[in-house]
Amino acid sequence: MTTNLPTRLTEWSEGSGCGCKIAPAILDQILNASGSFSQKDPRLLVGNSTKDDAAIYQVSDDLAVINTVDFFTPIVDDPFDFGRIAAANAISDVYAMGGKPVFANAILSWPVEKLAPELAAKVLEGAKSICKTAGIELAGGHSIAAKDPIFGLSVNGIINPRKIKTNGGSQSGDLLFLTKPLGIGVLATALKRQKIQEQDYLNLVDTACRLNAIGTVLGNHEEVHAMTDVTGFGLLGHLIEMADGAGLSAQLEIDKLPLIEGIQEYINQFIFPDNTYRNWNGYSAKSKGVVGMDLVKLCDPQTSGGLLISVAPENKAWFAETMNLHNQVIWEIGRFVDKGDFVVEVV
Numbered sequence: 001m002t003t004n005l006p007t008r009l010t011e012w013s014e015g016s017g018c019g020c021k022i023a024p025a026i027l028d029q030i031l032n033a034s035g036s037f038s039q040k041d042p043r044l045l046v047g048n049s050t051k052d053d054a055a056i057y058q059v060s061d062d063l064a065v066i067n068t069v070d071f072f073t074p075i076v077d078d079p080f081d082f083g084r085i086a087a088a089n090a091i092s093d094v095y096a097m098g099g100k101p102v103f104a105n106a107i108l109s110w111p112v113e114k115l116a117p118e119l120a121a122k123v124l125e126g127a128k129s130i131c132k133t134a135g136i137e138l139a140g141g142h143s144i145a146a147k148d149p150i151f152g153l154s155v156n157g158i159i160n161p162r163k164i165k166t167n168g169g170s171q172s173g174d175l176l177f178l179t180k181p182l183g184i185g186v187l188a189t190a191l192k193r194q195k196i197q198e199q200d201y202l203n204l205v206d207t208a209c210r211l212n213a214i215g216t217v218l219g220n221h222e223e224v225h226a227m228t229d230v231t232g233f234g235l236l237g238h239l240i241e242m243a244d245g246a247g248l249s250a251q252l253e254i255d256k257l258p259l260i261e262g263i264q265e266y267i268n269q270f271i272f273p274d275n276t277y278r279n280w281n282g283y284s285a286k287s288k289g290v291v292g293m294d295l296v297k298l299c300d301p302q303t304s305g306g307l308l309i310s311v312a313p314e315n316k317a318w319f320a321e322t323m324n325l326h327n328q329v330i331w332e333i334g335r336f337v338d339k340g341d342f343v344v345e346v347v
């Protein structure tokens, strides 16, 4: 290996994790210019017109298959952790639909002449360990030699078609819950800039590797009206997708937002991803009441972030009990209301 090559995985590309997703406005431009996705097959229950987490295809009255694909450049330097985070992130989109993941294929791009193949093997090992925890097989994959290291999974899941949780099913009055604290983008940037403290790195990996498996449980309950996972567009972006999808507005209680311990110190040093501003530029016109640096928390691109869950208010006690039963940490962060002048209001 020549000495002028990057030695840390996170040095290989500018973006990292879900922070390297193409900006929503540019993605729209690309998809619109490519011609319409006609999606006339009635068995395609969820396509890409509603910006949902995964596509769903009906096979029989009681069975539909879910498919999703997710891959990105390294978010951490440790290849095993990179594989784990990428796998947890990809599987999450099946959970977010209320489905049960069943098997996955790996997507691997590796600069084989410059980065040891043993490191790629570690990435796969990490992914396999998460697949094992999720109870699914890593069945195969596809690998290319290319300039950037990239890894992800295409995940297949199953669901009863009557139990699908789209991102747009919220009703006015629903309570809004989040399953993971925010700040993964801030910590990933601290790591990339070699400023992260050891304990904060452990918190980053622990948060990102936690599976959103509670989504499969919630698929069975009609008290839950909608779900999505918080990823590259930040809490604000994914909440706007939910509210827009339901024709509603949302109120977010800023003081109730859970944050990963220690992120404020990095924010104070202006350590956060460039894509935080990209997200803010895309969503500021639809939001009201965002003050000062709160935008950093609201727009922080999450990789393998938590589930946003919309629950009928009369079922609050049942929801708390169910979360308790499954040892799921949960934060109530706001509510959906009738459509107002802004899609999201911070209160």
Ligand SMILES: Nc1ncnc2c1ncn2[C@@H]1O[C@H](COP(=O)(O)OP(=O)(O)OP(=O)(O)O)[C@@H](O)[C@H]1O
Pocket: 018, 027, 031, 047, 048, 049, 050, 051, 052, 053, 054, 068, 069, 070, 089, 093, 229, 230, 231, 232
């Ligand atoms: N290259 C593409 N071709 C067709 N549709 C696309 C393409 N890229 C994204 N989409 C669609 O755009 C929408 C938003 O995609 P996005 O990747 O943000 O969703 P996601 O998989 O939930 O993301 P995440 O994994 O970060 O949660 C989805 O409906 C997706 O199918």
Ligand SMILES: [Mg+2]
Pocket: 052, 053, 093, 096, 228, 229, 230, 231
């Ligand atoms: Mg998603």
